[in-house]
Amino acid sequence: MTVPFPKATIEGYPRIGANRELKQALESYWAGRIDAETFRSTTRALRIDTYNHLRDLGLTEDYAIPADVAYYDQVLETGLTVGLIPGGTDLDEEFALARGNDTRVPLEMTKWFDTNYHYLVPEIAEGQDITPAPERVLRLVEEAGEAGHKVRPYLVGPVTLIALSKPAEWSLLPALVEAYAEVFRALKDAGVEWVQVAEPAVVADLSTADAELANYLRQAWSQLLAEEARPQVYLTTPYGAAREALPVLGELAPEALHVDLSPWTLDSDSGYPERVRAQVADSTTLVAGLIDGRNVWAANLRVKAEVLESLGIADDAHVSTSTSLQHVPHSLNAEKNLPVDVANWLSFADEKIGEIQALVAGEAGASDAFARSDRAVRTRAESERTHNADVAAKVDALPTGTVQREPSFSERNAAQREALGLPLLPTTTIGSFPQTQEIRKARADHRDGTLSDDQYTEALREEIKQVIALQEEIGLDVLVHGEPERNDMVQYFAELLDGFVVTENGWVQSYGSRCTRPPIVIGDVSRPAAMTVEWSQYAQSLSEKPVKGMLTGPVTILAWSFKRDDVPLAVSADQIALALADEVRDLEKAGIKVIQIDEPALRELLPLRADERPAYLDWAVRAFRLVSLQAKPETQIHTHLCYSEFGQIIDAVAGLDADVTSIEAARSKMELLEDIDETFHSEIGPGVWDIHSPRVPSTEEMAGLIRAALENVPAERLWVNPDCGLKTRGYAEVDPSLRNMIAARDEVAQGL
Known part of the structure; x- marks a missing residue:
């Protein structure tokens, strides 16, 4: 009998540590103050402490906790796991890819969708070898199991991984899909019932057109979901609304599907919940990403409950965050100097887990949480902190439309x-x-x-x-x-x-x-x-x-x-x-x-x-x-x-x-x-x-x-x-680098 998908879950949790333990371990290892064994044991302890903490917060169902683990970056971690990025399980090779060393430059780094998180860009080529290293994720499953946790392994999906690579070499997709299938088989052999795979590329207009991405999604996932030796798949679509891909996701019918229903998404696509309801198969467990993973305002639980009604799942709700909670701080409990009234308007990662549980329980089962939500909404709207009449008047007095500095650039350039x-x-x-x-x-x-x-x-x-x-x-x-x-x-x-x-x-x-x-x-x-x-x-x-x-x-x-x-x-x-x-x-x-x-x-x-x-x-x-x-x-x-x-x-x-x-x-x-x-x-x-x-x-x-x-x-x-x-x-580093920069400028200038 398969394990049902949990009612209350999150897409991910801040991995840096409440006291920045991962940061300290990384920088100690890079500086040579600790060896690889100490680094691994320290970061293992951080992961287990995180799982224990999330269980204490109420994520008690099997597979409610995602193992969205990465020493440096989730794209690099997935690339190494599925073999799109060579490197296997070698720790120093991973950090050389991330940071460079005396003999190599690091991978390019750029922003992860529309967030302030940076990911490392895989550099790929037609015909390259793809050799997966599933032991990377198996180790996480094993250590969690030893501590009494059934966690949900996390991977960036094959379509997103190629879409974000340079170049986006789609000829590699069949081989990459087979690599994912091998990782899935290894997870199934290890007794894992659920795996989480994120495909945020389908909510964005990237260099590959939306319709093409939808076709690649169908190609990849029709094969992966047809595999018999695999865990159940929880497919996620954070950071926005799927358009061309939504009917494809409905046809594919993964065991569970996450959709982003944050205020960001609904502000730009108010009809998204109705389209989701119409196009997602009944056989798929629909997980509503209602709690905003990218902002810190306390949720208006009544508005969120209305969205559940529009999805038709209010009586059997599966609720999550819109994105990973890696984009927000750990907990309000660490803040002692926030104004009391302002603190009541806010919700960090731990508090968001409580909001998820309230929505799963409904008002009848979580009346206190709904009452707190009502107070936060009301007092924020009424607060004098929110509006300043003088500022509003200055903004109202601004000219409308385009504003232009005078004189023109060429005249300014001459003066400068x-x-x-x-x-x-x-x-x-x-x-x-x-x-x-x-x-x-x-x-x-x-x-x-x-x-x-x-x-x-x-x-x-x-x-x-x-x-x-x-x-x-x-x-x-x-x-x-x-x-x-x-x-x-x-x-x-x-x-x-x-x-x-x-x-x-x-x-x-x-x-x-x-x-x-x-x-x-x-x-x-x-x-x-x-x-x-x-x-x-x-x-x-x-x-x-x-x-x-x-x-x-x-x-x-x-x-x-x-x-x-x-x-x-x-x-x-x-x-x-x-x-x-x-x-x-x-x-x-x-x-x-x-x-x-x-x-x-x-x-x-x-x-x-x-x-x-x-x-x-x-x-x-x-x-x-x-x-x-x-x-x-x-x-x-x-x-x-x-x-x-x-x-x-x-x-x-x-x-x-x-x-x-x-x-x-x-x-x-x-x-x-x-x-x-x-x-x-x-x-x-x-x-x-x-x-x-x-x-x-x-x-x-x-x-x-x-x-x-x-x-x-x-x-x-x-x-x-x-x-x-x-x-x-x-x-x-700064002193010699700047001297080299000046010498380089002088060398080039002499030749002009």
């Missing part, structure tokens, strides 16, 4: 060349310099009161002085102050803007061991006082060279925060833009001639469906332009984008009308620049150093990248810089 006097192929960095242990300690001591305001300010000034001196000595042309005062490029601004709250322990994994604490936009946003002027002005006083003022752009602040769900994103973006425009004016008054407005998340918020993208790009570009709208012609406005599919938004990036655009390009070997055409007038700084790897690139390597860039960008428009900020690197 005269004002700045930069050489051919000017060099700069993106903004941050390494956050040393000393700076982190000073920040912590200041936070707990053992370091006075004056002492903390002096520590920051001393760090800025050293950073400026190092850049002067190395020979950079446009300097930065290094951002020692900033714990995070978004959180820093959120702490200084009204309309946000920040967490103490709300860590979310971005990639590998990298974690962030996204702020929460709880209301209308405004700037009470200047935020960056003091530090930029001090840094500029130390050098005759221009020092950039550093701002995070409105779209990125919004993207890397938990957003309001009670107003359109465009409204919050305009509010943040107005606050930053005030900062630009104050920086100019302080004598800052170069101002960078970072927008690395511009691509990230791009809707997954092509027909929804123009409206998003209209308001996103407008918000950026509002920040620099009143800037002086001689003020050079930079922007920065990283880890994006640049070609998809080339027109929008050009539309930002920045004077200089720096972009991630090192891992992709400058291929992004192939999308540059005559409509893109900005000067361009494609990254020549991948700072997400600990490698120190040689002068020759970076000179080669500069020459590759010159094939698409004229020398008079080309800048030389790293891919991204240097906060996560150490000076042992």
